[in-house]
Amino acid sequence: MPELELVTFNTHYGRRPPSARCVPYDLGSVLDELASADVLSVQEVWRPDGGPCLVERFAARQGYEMHEIVFGRAGVDRRWPGFRHGGGGTVGIAVLSRLPMRSCNGPVVGPTWRDPIAARRLLHVELDVGGVTTTLIGVHLTSRLPYGPPQQLRRLARQTADIGGPAVLAGDCNFWGPPAQLLLPGWARAVRGRSWPAQQPHSQIDHVFVRGPIEVVDGAVLPDVGSDHRPVRARLRVG
Numbered sequence: 001m002p003e004l005e006l007v008t009f010n011t012h013y014g015r016r017p018p019s020a021r022c023v024p025y026d027l028g029s030v031l032d033e034l035a036s037a038d039v040l041s042v043q044e045v046w047r048p049d050g051g052p053c054l055v056e057r058f059a060a061r062q063g064y065e066m067h068e069i070v071f072g073r074a075g076v077d078r079r080w081p082g083f084r085h086g087g088g089g090t091v092g093i094a095v096l097s098r099l100p101m102r103s104c105n106g107p108v109v110g111p112t113w114r115d116p117i118a119a120r121r122l123l124h125v126e127l128d129v130g131g132v133t134t135t136l137i138g139v140h141l142t143s144r145l146p147y148g149p150p151q152q153l154r155r156l157a158r159q160t161a162d163i164g165g166p167a168v169l170a171g172d173c174n175f176w177g178p179p180a181q182l183l184l185p186g187w188a189r190a191v192r193g194r195s196w197p198a199q200q201p202h203s204q205i206d207h208v209f210v211r212g213p214i215e216v217v218d219g220a221v222l223p224d225v226g227s228d229h230r231p232v233r234a235r236l237r238v239g
Helices: 027-033 054-062 148-159 177-183
Strands: 003-010 039-048 065-075 089-097 101-104 123-129 132-140 167-172 206-211 214-221 232-238
Touching: 003 123, 003 132, 003 167, 003 206, 027 054, 039 054, 039 065, 039 132, 039 167, 054 065, 054 089, 065 101, 065 123, 089 123, 089 132, 148 177, 167 232, 177 206, 206 214, 206 232
Parallel strands: 003 039, 132 167
Antiparallel strands: 003 232, 039 089, 065 089, 101 123, 123 132, 167 206, 214 232
16 A cells, blocks of 8 residues: 655744744755655745745755645734735745645635635645545634634535545644544544644644545654744555
């Protein structure tokens, strides 16, 4: 059975947490350290106006195909990077793959209360994993608790109910593992461990969920690399 190594990582715009004044960290080098993965699901992909997108540069340097969804205008000029109409760039999510990949229409899980993205869409791709077609959905849900993440998880569950074959959800769910799994019937958590906040994590909000003929070989939450989230790695056997 073919294997797939996957990493999900919220980059926090390539900035350190507010406790470290959101100064840049070396995102390019961090991504290079994760380049053993066949596939990466990346959140908060910052693309400055007139400047380089470090995630895109990494993809070209390491031989990944990159599919991306832009969520909206954003900025890094204040205490906390975030959505701003007058910001200096855009932010979104991406899936990077060294395996053959085809983009599909992703689920729309918004709007929810106070979510700045009115029609939050997720990134749905199909991967060829050793000849086995495998669905991957890159996820970044709203952080607007208490209502936003549960609403979006319920919508996600409904919209993925008919997906057949092996399937993976990977990304920042902004919600804890046990209740997230209750809201995603049929999906199983592939990795368990605290991922946020990165310096002294007390919660897991970054997840890999699997469904169908997939065996979890191993998985881990990786060390703090500079973002306010820790990367999560899973090795899966598909088919």
